[in-house]
Amino acid sequence: MKNFKYIKLVMAALLLGLSVNSCMDDDWDNPTGDIPPYGNNDLQETNVVTIAELKDMYSFALQEQTDTARITENVQIKARVTGNDVGGNIYNQIAVDDGTGALLICINFGGLWSYLPVGQEILVDLKDLYIGTYGNQPQIGTPYTSNSGYTSPSRMSHTLWNEHFKLLGEADASKVDTLEFDMSKVDDTEYMEENCGRLMVVRGITLPQANGERTFAPADAATSGNAVNRMVSGTTKLVVRTSTYADFAGTAMPEGKVDIVGIFTRYRDTWQILMRQDGDFKQAE
Structure with a gap:
C-alpha cells in the first residue's frame, strides 16, 4: 500500500510539472509579450463587413421584438x-x-475594462453568435428567453467570447469619436436607429430633479433593473440611466446646465444615456 501511494505521488508530481511546462510554453515562445493573453490570436481578417452592413443583413432580426x-x-x-x-x-x-x-456585445464577465479599454480595436468573428435587440437596441450575444417569452441576445460565456474576438494593436482612445447629440432630433426615429449605441455628448441640458443633494441612483430608490432614470428638461424621450451599483451612483446630480457624455442606447422609443464613469458629466461652459 505504501508503494502504491508513493507511485501516485510521483505520477501527480510529473503531471503537475507537465502542466506547468505547457502553460509556460506560450511565454517562452513569446518572451516580449507581443502576443495578447486574451482572445483568439489565430483569427484572421477574412470577410469584414461594417456594422451598418451587418444591420442591413439582419434587419429582419432587428425589427423583430x-x-x-x-x-x-x-x-x-x-x-x-x-x-x-x-x-x-x-x-x-x-x-x-x-x-x-x-x-x-454582451459578455458574462466582470472587469472587461481591464483588457477592453476605450479605444481598443477588436476583430469579432460573428459566425454562430446571435444578433437581435433588447428594447430595440441592437446587441450581439447568445439567446435568453424571459418568463414573458421575450427572447433577446444576452451574455455569452467568457469562454465563447474568447473564441470569437482578437485584440488589434494597442488601445488608442484618441481614435474614438464622441458625436454631438442633436436635441432637435430627439423624436426622430431614423436618427435613433442610425445612432443608438454610439458614444455621444449632449450639451446644455438640465436635470429637473437635481437640487444639490439628490443623487443619480440612491440605493433605496424604487428601481427598474437596479437602475434609476433621471429625466431631462424639455423632453420625455431622453433620460440619464444610472445603475445603483455604479461608482458614481451616490454622486449628487449637478444643478444648472450640464454636458453629459455616455453611450446613448435606446429602450423602445426612449434614449438612455449610460455614463461610463465619474467625469462623464460636467457643468456646461
Missing part, C-alpha cells in the same frame, strides 16, 4: 471599444463603433 437570429455567414466586424464596465454603470457589456454605426 421577440426573437434573435443566429449569424450563419462567415462575417466579421472590426471596431473600437467606446464603452465598458470601468465605472460599474455598464454591466457585462461593451459598446463598439466602426464609424458606420454601433452595437452592444
Whole structure:
C-alpha cells in the first residue's frame, strides 16, 4: 500500500510539472509579450463587413421584438471599444463603433475594462453568435428567453467570447469619436436607429430633479433593473440611466446646465444615456 501511494505521488508530481511546462510554453515562445493573453490570436481578417452592413443583413432580426437570429455567414466586424464596465454603470457589456454605426456585445464577465479599454480595436468573428435587440437596441450575444417569452441576445460565456474576438494593436482612445447629440432630433426615429449605441455628448441640458443633494441612483430608490432614470428638461424621450451599483451612483446630480457624455442606447422609443464613469458629466461652459 505504501508503494502504491508513493507511485501516485510521483505520477501527480510529473503531471503537475507537465502542466506547468505547457502553460509556460506560450511565454517562452513569446518572451516580449507581443502576443495578447486574451482572445483568439489565430483569427484572421477574412470577410469584414461594417456594422451598418451587418444591420442591413439582419434587419429582419432587428425589427423583430421577440426573437434573435443566429449569424450563419462567415462575417466579421472590426471596431473600437467606446464603452465598458470601468465605472460599474455598464454591466457585462461593451459598446463598439466602426464609424458606420454601433452595437452592444454582451459578455458574462466582470472587469472587461481591464483588457477592453476605450479605444481598443477588436476583430469579432460573428459566425454562430446571435444578433437581435433588447428594447430595440441592437446587441450581439447568445439567446435568453424571459418568463414573458421575450427572447433577446444576452451574455455569452467568457469562454465563447474568447473564441470569437482578437485584440488589434494597442488601445488608442484618441481614435474614438464622441458625436454631438442633436436635441432637435430627439423624436426622430431614423436618427435613433442610425445612432443608438454610439458614444455621444449632449450639451446644455438640465436635470429637473437635481437640487444639490439628490443623487443619480440612491440605493433605496424604487428601481427598474437596479437602475434609476433621471429625466431631462424639455423632453420625455431622453433620460440619464444610472445603475445603483455604479461608482458614481451616490454622486449628487449637478444643478444648472450640464454636458453629459455616455453611450446613448435606446429602450423602445426612449434614449438612455449610460455614463461610463465619474467625469462623464460636467457643468456646461
